[in-house]
Amino acid sequence: MNKKRISFCACNAGFEYVKERIDKEFPEHETTVNKCIGACDKCSWDFIARVDGELIVSESKESLYENIKLILKK
Template identity: 60%
Template sequence: MSKKTISFCGCNEGYEEVKGKVEKEFKEEVNIKVNKCIGACDKCGWDLISRVDGVLVDGKNTEELYYKIKKEIMK
């Protein structure tokens, strides 16, 4: 299985918690990047966001975002 790339927006408040959980659980399976912007500014101010291999993933809170990222990783 090839490594998935997870991109977080550095301006998105709360990404650090989710990033830490992803790193802890999927350390060998993912490459994690923190970018200045991931091109979803309309969602960034309202939701937690990330991209998994380019696919936008969002959540209302850290648990929801983590769950959705985990689901994308497992595909």
């Protein structure tokens, strides 16, 4: 399995929920919270994270979690 790095923006709503679930269910992957992940145009409107540098954008915190989970299970 390839260890993935998941980065969350500290200003993005709902990141705590997603990070907590990822940390609990996928502890082998690294999660970080940054001041900014370079997607400010999306951060105010959507739920976002980066997985190994790739921006993941979702309409809800639950769908963000599900989208990240799909990537981690590959």
